[in-house]
Amino acid sequence: MKLTLTLNGKSRAIEINANDKLSDVLRLLGCASVKTGCHEGACGSCGVLLNGRIVNSCLTYAAQADGGNVETVESIGSLDAPHPIQAALVEAGAVQCGFCMPGMIMAAKSVFDKNPAPSDEELAIHLDGQLCRCTGYEKIQTALRNVAQAAGVPDALVGGQGDRS
Amino acid sequence: MKLIRYHRPTTLEEARRLLKELGPSGLPLAGATSHAFMKGDDEKTAVDLAWLGYDRIATIDGGFTVGANTRIADLQQYHAPGWVLDRVALRFVNQPIRNMTTIGGNIARVFPWNDFPVVLLALGADMIVTGEVEAVHPADTYFKGQPARLFQPGDLLTEIRVPAIVPGVGFGYHKETVVNMAFSALTLAVRLTLDKRMIADVRIAAGAGIPLPARLTAIEQALMGRPISTETIQQALDAQVDAVTWKGGDGFSDAYVRQLARVHLEDVLIEAWQAAKGGAA
Numbered sequence: 001m002k003l004t005l006t007l008n009g010k011s012r013a014i015e016i017n018a019n020d021k022l023s024d025v026l027r028l029l030g031c032a033s034v035k036t037g038c039h040e041g042a043c044g045s046c047g048v049l050l051n052g053r054i055v056n057s058c059l060t061y062a063a064q065a066d067g068g069n070v071e072t073v074e075s076i077g078s079l080d081a082p083h084p085i086q087a088a089l090v091e092a093g094a095v096q097c098g099f100c101m102p103g104m105i106m107a108a109k110s111v112f113d114k115n116p117a118p119s120d121e122e123l124a125i126h127l128d129g130q131l132c133r134c135t136g137y138e139k140i141q142t143a144l145r146n147v148a149q150a151a152g153v154p155d156a157l158v159g160g161q162g163d164r165s
Numbered sequence: 166m167k168l169i170r171y172h173r174p175t176t177l178e179e180a181r182r183l184l185k186e187l188g189p190s191g192l193p194l195a196g197a198t199s200h201a202f203m204k205g206d207d208e209k210t211a212v213d214l215a216w217l218g219y220d221r222i223a224t225i226d227g228g229f230t231v232g233a234n235t236r237i238a239d240l241q242q243y244h245a246p247g248w249v250l251d252r253v254a255l256r257f258v259n260q261p262i263r264n265m266t267t268i269g270g271n272i273a274r275v276f277p278w279n280d281f282p283v284v285l286l287a288l289g290a291d292m293i294v295t296g297e298v299e300a301v302h303p304a305d306t307y308f309k310g311q312p313a314r315l316f317q318p319g320d321l322l323t324e325i326r327v328p329a330i331v332p333g334v335g336f337g338y339h340k341e342t343v344v345n346m347a348f349s350a351l352t353l354a355v356r357l358t359l360d361k362r363m364i365a366d367v368r369i370a371a372g373a374g375i376p377l378p379a380r381l382t383a384i385e386q387a388l389m390g391r392p393i394s395t396e397t398i399q400q401a402l403d404a405q406v407d408a409v410t411w412k413g414g415d416g417f418s419d420a421y422v423r424q425l426a427r428v429h430l431e432d433v434l435i436e437a438w439q440a441a442k443g444g445a446a
Contacts, residue, residue, distance in 0.1 A: 001171060018168040018211060040201040041262050042346060053238065053264040059198050060265065063171040064213065107260065128345060129259025 005068050007031070008075035016062045022048070022070070023057035031072045033102035037131075044130035047103030048072050054107045054126070073102040076109060084147055085109060092143035096134030104130045108144055116151035123148075166203040168192070170210040174217065177295060177321065183212045185319035193321065195234065195270030198262050214269070219323050228328040233269030233321070240268060247329025249336045253284050253354075256338075259346045269322045275311060275377060277412075278348040280340060282308050282378035286370035287354035288336070290327045296320035308378055334358045335441030337433030341373075341425060343415065349373040350417055351425050357393075357437035364388050364397075367437075369430070374411050374422040383408035384430070398434045402427055 004013045007029060016025055023046045026034045036058045037043035046058040049071040077083035082090065085108050089095055104127065111118050111126045118126075123144050132140060171194075174180040184191045192209040219232035222243045229248060231240070241254035241263055257263050257280055271281045272292070285292075285304045292307045294300045296317050307315065312322075330336050337355040342348070351374040358366035367388050372378035387401035411423040 018171040041198055041258070041265075044259070044261060047261060054261050055265050056198075056261045059201055059262075061168065061171070061194075061197055061211070063168075063173075063211070064194075064197065064215065066173070125255065126260050129261045 001063065003062050003066050005065050005070055007070050008072060018061070018063055020062045021058055022050075022055075022060040022062045022065050025062040026057060026070070026072060031074055033073045035099055035102065037099070041129075042131070043100070044103040044107065045100050047106050047130060049106050049110055052110065052113065054103075054110045054129075056129075071106065071109075073105050076105070083109070084150065085112065085144070088143040088147045088150075089140065092139045092146065094135055094139035094143045100130060100132045100134075104132065104140065108147075112147065112151075117148045118144075119148075120145060166192075166200065166205055166207045166209055168211050169208045171213065172211065173213045173215075177217055177219075177323070180212055180214060180217055181296070181319040181321060184321070187212070188318065193273070195273070196236070196262075196266040198258075198266045199270070214267075214321070219269075220267075224329075225326065228326060231268060231325045231327060233273075233323050233325065234267050235269075237263040237266045237268065237271070245329075247331055248327075249288075249330055249338070250284065250327065252338055253280060256280070256340045262346075268325060272307075272325075273312060273322055275308060277375070277377055278352070278373045279378065280349065280352055280372070283352045283370045283372035284338065284354045285325065285327070286378060286380055287356045287368045288328055289356065289368055290325055292322060293324035293326065294320050295323040299323075301326075305380070310377075330356070330440070332443070333360070333441055335437035335439065337436035337440070339429045339433050339436075341429065348415070350415060351422060351429065352378075353426070353429055353433045355433045355437040357434065357441050359393060359438070359441045362392050364391055364393050367434075369434075371409070371426065374413075374426055375409060376412060381405075381409055381430075388434075393438050395435065398431055398438075402430055402434075406430065 003016045023034050023036050035045040037045040039058050041056040041059045046056055047054050048057045051068050077086045085105055107127050107130050172183050187210050190210055192211050194211040194213045214234055220234040222231050237254045237257050240250045271279050275282050286308055290304045292302045335357045339353045340349050341351040352372040354370050356368045367385050369381045369385050383405040387405045391397050406427050413419040413422045
């Protein structure tokens with residue numbers, strides 16, 4: 001069957017099988033940022049935005065995305081001109097091995113797209129599902145708090161630590 | 166399991182016709198998040214239900230109607246007086262999965278650890294199955310066994326009617342997991358109705374710690390008609406908690422789950438009591 005979608009702002013088409021997962025097809029389409037870690041929706045490293053929502057592309061059939069709008073981290077910044085989320089992560093030293101970062105960044109983008117100044121709690125809820133085995137999350141949280149504060153939210157309105165237990 | 170074909174019907178009639186024609190090789194496709202756990206080489210033809218509609222929440226007399234294709238994330242983000250499924254949704258796996266899974270998918274086939282059967286049993290919801298006629302199945306009937314027994318070929322779950330929590334009624338909920346996104350080790354839900362200080366009605370349901378989600382009727386009966394107090398709750402639980410056969414798993418012994426249930430049943434009953442008398446829960 002033929003899959004047609006908007007990928008990172010460009011219309012793309014590709015022949016797929018019904019059983020193909022979106023993660024595999026995105027990699028075939030050149031999005032090497034999409035990593036498959038667990039293949040069961042636990043790690044988040046395959047996270048992409050499908051119609052504005054963060055999803056596990058390893059669980060999503062490519063056919064389900066037919067006609068949809070898919071965004072991967074390739075669309076939102078470069079080494080020379082990083083997205084504010086990417087710049088904040090680098091500034092805070094929040095990136096170590098980097099495997100989780102494409103999913104983490106896209107999950108964060110899904111929050112900031114709706115609310116430029118989310119609370120810590122809101123970020124924790126929406127980043128639940130993005131595992132990082134290097135940083136312990138503190139620096140990631142600091143970086144994203146800095147993005148929220150840069151958007152103008154007063155310190156007092158930034159909420160307490162989210163519960164990731 | 167392997168998908169060999171994919172259909173995207175846009176009307177309920179078309180979806181029903183396809184599923185009828187396909188028979189056992191047809192697979193109604195909801196969020197697809199459980200497919201990673203479906204092993205084997207069965208070849209299936211997917212009938213994607215996502216384009217049929219039935220994906221909205223609306224108020225109706227006495228409660229809410231929830232389309233079966235409503236994503237868990239939409240339950241999480243919906244807020245209205247008497248609505249409690251946002252709390253339940255927030256404890257559901259993680260955000261990407263909440264963005265994909267539908268409430269219909271969570272209750273069309275029941276596993277011991279599924280969250281929503283427990284809650285819908287406690288709330289006394291109704292499930293609407295649409296076939297040649299529209300059938301209304303109360304939760305007590307729907308979850309008595311696997312719901313598949315209630316479906317004729319081509320029938321689809323289309324709607325869930327959820328009673329609102331009104332003044333004098335309280336809701337309590339607890340889900341115990343090893344880590345936030347893990348399958349539940351024990352899920353408990355309570356809807357408690359007070360008439361002044363008397364327990365006029367109580368519905369208690371459990372999942373994960375028992376073979377399939379079910380109401381805990383022996384404990385309910387020990388509470389009904391009695392004056393509400395911590396002592397009443399403790400006495401009912403001490404007398405009846407062993408009327409349930411608690412089941413361990415994932416490293417938990419049966420005895421541990423029984424103790425977990427004893428502790429958290431008291432917590433959720435007190436939570437529902439506080440909410441019924443106008444507390445914060």
